Amino acid sequence: MARPSSPFLRGGNLKDSLGTTLNGLLQMVPPDELKALKAQVRAEGLARGVVYEDDDGRPQPTPILLRPRVLGGNQRNYLHQICRVMEGAWIKLYALWRDDAAARKYLPMTPREEKWLADLGGKQADVLYGRWDATSDFGSKNWLKSTQFFEYNPIGAGGTYLAPAVDEIILTTVVPALRKHAPTLLLEMNDDPRIVLLEVLADHARSLKLRRFNIALCQYKGLKGGVEEFPFNVAFFRAMGVNCWHVDPRELRVEDGELSCTEAGVDHPIDLVYRDHEVNDLAAQEEAGVDMSGMKHALKAGRCISSLVGEFDHKSAFHVFTEERFAAAFSSEERKVFRAHVPWTRLIEERRTAGPDGESIDLLPWMTTNRESLLLKPNRSYGGTGILLGPDVSERAWTQALERGVKNPGTWVVQGYRPVAEKDFPVIDEDGNVGLAEYFTVLGLYASEQRLGVLGRGSRRRVVNVAQKGGLVSVLRLL
Numbered sequence: 001m002a003r004p005s006s007p008f009l010r011g012g013n014l015k016d017s018l019g020t021t022l023n024g025l026l027q028m029v030p031p032d033e034l035k036a037l038k039a040q041v042r043a044e045g046l047a048r049g050v051v052y053e054d055d056d057g058r059p060q061p062t063p064i065l066l067r068p069r070v071l072g073g074n075q076r077n078y079l080h081q082i083c084r085v086m087e088g089a090w091i092k093l094y095a096l097w098r099d100d101a102a103a104r105k106y107l108p109m110t111p112r113e114e115k116w117l118a119d120l121g122g123k124q125a126d127v128l129y130g131r132w133d134a135t136s137d138f139g140s141k142n143w144l145k146s147t148q149f150f151e152y153n154p155i156g157a158g159g160t161y162l163a164p165a166v167d168e169i170i171l172t173t174v175v176p177a178l179r180k181h182a183p184t185l186l187l188e189m190n191d192d193p194r195i196v197l198l199e200v201l202a203d204h205a206r207s208l209k210l211r212r213f214n215i216a217l218c219q220y221k222g223l224k225g226g227v228e229e230f231p232f233n234v235a236f237f238r239a240m241g242v243n244c245w246h247v248d249p250r251e252l253r254v255e256d257g258e259l260s261c262t263e264a265g266v267d268h269p270i271d272l273v274y275r276d277h278e279v280n281d282l283a284a285q286e287e288a289g290v291d292m293s294g295m296k297h298a299l300k301a302g303r304c305i306s307s308l309v310g311e312f313d314h315k316s317a318f319h320v321f322t323e324e325r326f327a328a329a330f331s332s333e334e335r336k337v338f339r340a341h342v343p344w345t346r347l348i349e350e351r352r353t354a355g356p357d358g359e360s361i362d363l364l365p366w367m368t369t370n371r372e373s374l375l376l377k378p379n380r381s382y383g384g385t386g387i388l389l390g391p392d393v394s395e396r397a398w399t400q401a402l403e404r405g406v407k408n409p410g411t412w413v414v415q416g417y418r419p420v421a422e423k424d425f426p427v428i429d430e431d432g433n434v435g436l437a438e439y440f441t442v443l444g445l446y447a448s449e450q451r452l453g454v455l456g457r458g459s460r461r462r463v464v465n466v467a468q469k470g471g472l473v474s475v476l477r478l479l
Helices: 018-028 029-046 074-092 093-099 101-106 113-118 162-179 193-207 230-239 280-286 292-300 317-323 326-329 333-341 363-369 395-407
Strands: 049-052 059-061 067-070 131-135 148-154 185-188 214-217 243-247 253-255 256-262 266-270 272-275 345-346 353-354 360-362 374-378 414-418 420-429 434-447 454-458 472-473 475-478
Touching: 018 256, 018 420, 018 434, 029 059, 029 162, 029 420, 049 326, 067 074, 067 230, 074 093, 074 131, 074 148, 074 333, 074 434, 074 454, 074 475, 093 101, 093 317, 101 317, 101 326, 113 280, 113 292, 162 185, 162 193, 162 472, 162 475, 193 230, 193 272, 193 434, 193 454, 214 230, 230 243, 243 256, 243 266, 253 292, 256 292, 256 434, 272 292, 280 292, 317 345, 360 363, 363 395, 374 395, 395 414, 395 472, 434 472
Parallel strands: 067 475, 214 243, 214 272
Antiparallel strands: 049 059, 131 148, 131 434, 185 475, 253 256, 256 266, 345 414, 353 360, 374 414, 420 434, 434 454, 454 472
């Protein structure tokens, strides 16, 4: 007799739609208990600082969806492998930009950036820590095909504190309620993105043969808007016994070739810097008279993560990945990953190029005709700002955006539209009754050699971002 299949499978596809099964389990929880769970999750989020400051500096509670998404073991391993391949390709962008005039055109830098890159570039090792924004429908039989990478954030990747905080909240509140009805539903956290960062830092320290391991998390203090994660991360590292300080880049000093910072009147030597700021911002501060010699030394000496290769945070990097003229710069494995998981991307300009199917196209007229299968996004921005989805905008708005892109070379890209995973999540009303609402969900992936951290986000809007009034989704791993 054949053994009955479990809805809770470990690897490959999560058959029988694990998400749907979890929704069903939540519907078994009595209304009073659900109402209490909802309130507890909200209270835990506020207590742990899972908030988003608006532009006036006022903390706003970030919604946390009650149902987790769940990765199978094979799925987690595959996503980790793809992230590592993609990072290997990304590291090649610096040399490609330096040596190939065509690459410089599609990875445009400001004059001040070019000057800093020329002054600071050298033979130091390239190192990256960032967040890949992607989508994957774990519950689909076609989950491999559904896995698409949208962009990379190689400097100051957000979510490093939020991801483990939300996972812990859901594991300690919602999961126990689900296990009352499914005792074998055993879930655990994916790797903590802060541990992923620590591994990257430690590996780089070993490569430099450092005998000390003092870390500065470098970000302006007193920022308004966004999520304040650095103080939480400093506390986390210190609890692990790691010497770590939150340092404003204006506070980082260099004397006799050594970096240092001051806290509470005490000087502390610094060995490695994790930075939240791009060269363009640092150079602008320097032009305004601010002393940036500490940051410049850290970058030039190879003591910064991400290194200068992190400056290529252009959305048009995917243009370089998907344009045949640059194929020789990448390995066969990298090109295979591009074909499977990177959407066709082009910097907007008047030209002929290869379309998504490889056919030669006149780009601007073709973009007008194929609006509903495309999206537009600013080449260098964050927070989901300015993204236009072809299916959701008028022809007039689309045409105006194209004209703006042509008039401002290097500022906008067009990308093949790949739908993000749409999932039903439970919505609990004031009486504890359960309804279902459709959310668009995306992943933030943080990879080191051994580990993969995962940030889940969800929104009723197609552009999914906490800054765009989205919410957070726990992404757990099935035991």
